Amino acid sequence: MKSKLKSKFIIDLDLLDVNKPIAGIEAIRELNPQRHEMEQLTAILYEDLDRNVCAAVKSVTEDEFWCRGHMPGMPLMPGVVMLESVAQLSSYFTQKNDLLGADIVGFGGVDDVRFRGIVTPGDDLILMVELVKARRNRMIIAAFQGVVNGSIVLEGTLRGIPIPIAAVEEQLARKG
Structure with a gap:
């Protein structure tokens, strides 16, 4: 599924x-x-x-775990952390409204991701998701954007999947 990369905001x-x-x-x-x-x-x-949209903020501080190493003297929020932020917003909205019927929503993938700007300590990263599709017990698909100071810094499409808690617990027990 191709995401609709937008010049307007969700x-x-x-x-x-x-x-x-x-x-x-x-x-x-x-x-x-x-x-x-x-x-x-x-x-x-x-x-x-009604529109299946949700927005959140990640207030980025100098105390973020990645600041010391990504990169020394020039802390830039890693793209993978931006994607995790969007995944958490999608999970929150999905769980609050019981759209997937899962105990936990996990990362299922991302498509058409574009990083269009940087995020640094002191920024408020505004995250927006729009649910495109929900297949109960199977998957959600959401278009997303990240915005800093009125400019899109991140956009794409995310897939969320149900995480089978019992299977995870069983796998961990085998290791323990």
Whole structure:
């Protein structure tokens, strides 16, 4: 499936206010399992179930785990961390609205990803997703964008899949 790379924003930026989130980190933690340095969302800014869109902010600080090594003296948010942020937003929206019917939503893949700018400490990375397709118990597909200071820095299409918790626990038990 080709994503529709857009010159317009998924959500009108005028609707998003980082100072007035609709859900904070505790609400995100209720639905997403990531903790500590792997938490990549600061707050949820907007949701519209009629349009199947959601927006969040990742406030990037100098204390991010990647700053010291990517790259020394020039900290640039790694693309893979930007993608993780989008995946976490997609998971939050999917879980909140029970769109997949899964205990956990995992990364299923990305398509047509484009990095169009940089993200550095001090930036508010605005993340937006638009659910394109949901096949219960199978997969979700979401178009996404990342925006810093009104410019798109990231866009593409993400696939989310159900994670079978029992199978993961069984595999870990075999190793333990």
